[in-house]
Amino acid sequence: MESLLNQVPIGLSIGAVLLLIALGLTFTFGQMGVINMAHGEFIMAGAYTAYMLQGWAGGQAVLVALPVAFLIAGALGWILERTAIRHFYGRPLDTLLLTWGVSLVLQQAARDLFGAPNVQVDAPSWLTGRIEVAGANLPYSRLFILGLAIACVVGISVYMNRSRQGRRMRAVMQNRELAAVSGVATGRVDQFTFFLGSGLAGVAGVALTLIGPVGPSLGTYYIVDAFLVVVAGGLGQLKGAVIAALALGMLNSFTEFWTDASLAKVIVFAAIIAFLQFRPQGMFVLRSRALT
Secondary structure, eight states: OHHHHHHHHHHHHHHHHHHHHHHHHHHHTTTTOOOOTTHHHHHHHHHHHHHHHHHHHGGGHHHHHHHHHHHHHHHHHHHHHHHTGGGGTTOHHHHHHHHHHHHHHHHHHHHHHHOSSOBOOOOOGGGSOEEEETTEEEEHHHHHHHHHHHHHHHHHHHHHHHSHHHHHHHHHHHOHHHHHHTTOOHHHHHHHHHHHHHHHHHHHHHHHTTTSOBOTTGGGGTHHHHHHHHHHHOTTOHHHHHHHHHHHHHHHHHHHHHSOHHHHHHHHHHHHHHHHHHOTTOSSOOOOOOOO
């Protein structure tokens, strides 16, 4: 029973990581219709940022790396959008092939810079312990990841509902053509949306350094699950992404406990496919305002 209870914090932390990754995809895929396979490499960039800062910041590298990784990954996303993706809007399959090629280039660049072996980022000393609640062991590192995900969701929610730029983003998401004729610079909104989504991937990469080692293929282990979160939650739906990420994390944790990692992936994938058969639009549907 105690081992079963321990799967709860593991599932929550997995869900929190998937949520951090899926938050960025919720905007770039949900709003812009871009299938960005290089999103995983922005996660990798965030993780390597923490590794590079380790020599300067020591045990506090994870905290220092959070804003730096956001800016670096966001800048990579902005460059990708400005140089390539903006020419392929409305062509999702082309963006898939394009960004897949970019992801391979970035992975090889990471191997050339850091080498093939994985590297480790030391967690702060205050994240190395754990507490016990109702028979379940809660590592501080996993609680920190969960708190980080909550902070990001709250920040994004406030930004989209309270700020002028956030309201413009929502307007473009609901109806791009109507937003454009209303004076919204949709191109600038797309630029910042891609920067924001990619930056959140960098934050997720820093969080992943608290779970395991960092390598060039780090992002590829999570990118498919993150897309599943976005699709199951509903395109462009923040609350849908939150529910889907936590549900997917818990399902993955408990199925791994009863079976093994490979079979658990199959079961989770089959569960998502079955859910989409009954709810193909996801948990929540984006309300749009169409011209009539």
